[in-house]
Amino acid sequence: MMNIKCPYCGNRSEAEYSFGGPAHLVRPIPAAEVSDEEWVDYLFMLDNVKGVSAERWCHSHGCGQWFNMLRNTVTHEILTIYKMGESLESAKGGENGA
Amino acid sequence: MARKIEHIYNLRLDVASQVNLDKPISFSFDGRVYSGYEGDSLASALIANGVRIVGRSFKYHRPRGIMSAGVEEANAIVQIGEEPYRQPNMLATKVELYDGLVARSVNAWPNAAFDLFAPLGFAKPFFVAGFYYKVFKWPSWQFWSPMVRRLAGLGTVPKQPDPDDYDYHHAHTEILIAGAGVAGLLAALKHGKSGRKVLLVEQDKDLGGALLFEKCEIDGMSALDKVAEMEAALEAMDNVTIVKRATVTGYYDDNFITISERLRNHLPPHVDAHIPRERFWHLRAGQVIVATGAIERPLVFANNDRPGIMLASALRQYANRFGVTAGKRIFIATNNDDAYRTALDMHAVGAHIVGIADVRPNPQGDLVNAVRALGITVYDGHAVVNTSGARGLKSISISKIENNVLDERQRAFNCDVLGTSGGWSPVVHLHSQSGGKLRFNEEVQAFVPREYVQQNVCIGAANGVFELVDIYSEVSEKAARLQKLKTEPIQAFWDLPKNIKKIKNSKRWVDLLHDVTASDVALAARENYISVEHFKRYTTTGMAMDQGKTSNVNALAILGQETDRKIQQVGTTKFRPPYSPVSMGAMAARSTGALFSPLRNLPMHVWHVENGAKFEDYGGWNRPAYYARSGENEEQAIEREIHNVRHHVGILDYSPLGKVMVQGPDAAAFLDYFYCNNVSNLKLNRARYGLMLNEDGNVIDDGVFTRLADDEFMATTTSGGAARFAASMEEWRQCEWPHMDVVITNITTGWGCISLQGPKARDVLLKLDIDIDLSGEEFSHMSMRSGKLAGVDVKILRTSFTGELGFEIYMPRSYANAMWELIVNAGQEFKLAPFGLEALMVMRTEKGFIHIGVDTDSSTIPDDVGFGAPARKKVVDYIGKRSLFRPASLRSDREVLVGLKAVGDAPLRAGSIILAKGHKKAPAPMDGRVTSSYSSPTMGHPVALGVLKNGQSRMGEIIKIYDLDGVREAEVVAPCFYDPEGKRLNG
């Protein structure tokens, strides 16, 4: 069980969190201008990353806040955690990609 | 009929040991009573009593005896205790003896010594590698299953509920040390002195590990005295906690650890019954020190599974710790120096060492020469090739090996015990579970830790450091006075050479617990199951409850030989938790019975109980299904409740209804995202029924939303959906529309709700002190008023799920019960009576109102339930909108909601299949299904809802419906059976 550092509460066990799928998914709008292909890409064609993956997590049994996490899906290593609305680039503070 | 098991003779040695000879105790095994002593394990007591056969092998029912003295035991699996305390799958080697202990062998009937299934030993060809895979093909698993299940029993679970308590324990520590052998003790002392919080966990009842039985001197003290000194030093440290009879069973991410602690298994069932029997720890550790020792490997040769054939180290463990020996004439087979310790120790306690077969050509270590000096013959360059003795070892034969060729000539020796040692395997299970990598160390012929990925380290034998001197210099800060021995290196020896046909075709057991032989390994290799993960599953090697503690490395090495690969290239499977079995009771802990999935009670729960409610679990809520009056059955009660609502007035505890407040300047615009119909244009104090969709366009919930103010809405959801709906709103708010200024509050459990339904509902409320105008002109259907009812601030929503005039009264939960009683009293003259969920379900079906999750599924879109027009017309964006324009959503032949009027008096069966047009019987393509179906006392005929392809254009058609009872007919009608004009609820 991972030990995850909520950006608002600090370290808590994974059991307090829920996983929310990929981060930075762009919801295509407006509906009338979105092609079937674009919509299907958004709905179903999600990357099933083996390796470093940007994910959304929620501290659901804690403060209830959503945040982003860069995590290795193979080793479960958490590379960085950053608040909702922050970009991956700003979270990495100018480092070269993970 | 009891058959005499064995002639009893005493194998208790006249030597000092750790059993208390002043405290004799009695126990039974397979129904026969024996005596042992306090401090005995069940295994040591059975050995002392000369019980050689303790179990039958898994597939072939061959007689098996105790083969080890520890958790690696693969044969002596027993069940302990009697109903309801019975525990299956216990290791006799780890069961502590107590007075009155009742043990039975498993996998044998009527008992281990006399097993009626034993003739199946001849059935070997049936159980080759891949058996389970092959039987699925021919003739069928159903054919084999009854036989395999009967044979493969490893004990019987109790039929009665477990009377004992079990607990969870959540803890943190800075340093966890798994194992209190010499390495663990030294590490605990070192870190204890640093002042950090140390937890030392030992699976045995005593600290010391191998020091409990090895004859050695440390700093001029006996090993036992040294252990006592170290334990006393640790006890004196406040920052060190020692937990005995506890096994570190799992190592997960970020140093999350599970520990199975057995508090009361060593006591008779009724002693200290107030203490939990076991405790399951969830521990987060800063650092983990794995000091779990090593396990000796057996050698592989023909018929190496007979009772009396044991791990060499187990022999001296039984002699030195428990003062017992498995026999008087001992032969030893080895490829390393350690087995010579057994020869020396067993010689010292008076056993006759018949000889030693050592595969090494000319071993010259100090221990070897010490044995030779005693006049014991060492047959170097020899291996044990075969054994005899149908009910226990009687003799063995050895042959010379040169250049991996077995000499045809054999020498036989009579002996009753054979100790074998194929080297030692570090217990790397926890390291592997942590994600750590292993490498095969040729020097010690074992897998040792290579790469760590978490905050942990392996020390001592778990790290491949076997000799005491070396462990001290690895772990201890200060050196100890110890004897340094010259050693002869181990020589790899995994299987006999196959130059002799009889040996090649012999049964050479690799996995004793799952009955896998070297031939099975070879067969798997021939059938190309050479990837280690495939191989394991195909042969089931290492998949039994011992998780291959003694078999894995031998199997991998033999697989390597069969496929011309080095062991390192073959690799290992990943070790999985638990290291040793954890009882289900400990994992369930307190979450059993009513606490397994606790139900939520209603605010008026006590009233419901007192008024005859029959409760059911509705989405986690304990709600009245109906209220039984004397002489009524369920059907009659429901019918009476419906009649009362339709003609008078009924009262329903509607408190579980999901209630979510959405407040803020952007509340209307925000809610517009969540409903497929319009929210923003809703007028003040008005309510609207709406459907919530997911992004796939599917209907996931429904409810009524009400505008309480320009910037304030209350949304109701299904009772089970409130938390999910509120959480989903919060997710969208935080992640997608963070600019919107809204606050979402789930008030479901904070507010009670009383629903009054029926033509007299208004009259009942008017009997109470109320400042709200309830007239139809002032307070129309689907609107809300706030005011005072009997002095309490309430919100009343005029709505109906029954089709009658209805009012839902919302108030803080703490007022709900008093309000309920007031209303019930006021309603007496109007024949007010409570009704339950079942009556509500019938009435909503009569009315054609859908029940989410019953009449809808994960493919239902608004068009399918008559909501296509508002959803498609809605201009602003909402969740799922785009999906309604995908080709699948636009198809004209979708399954849509219809009413179904059954032909005949019996209701249709919910879930029945609607056969495609033109088909008269099943099997046939389906056109839909029945989703809700009831007898309708109101209509006088059964009513049902269903989904049907092209349903809208098939009104009046007679369709064929298939269920288990045959084919029924029904007429397709509009979903609403009752009061289709809505006069009653608008009245």
Ligand SMILES: [Zn+2]
């Ligand atoms: Zn938090």
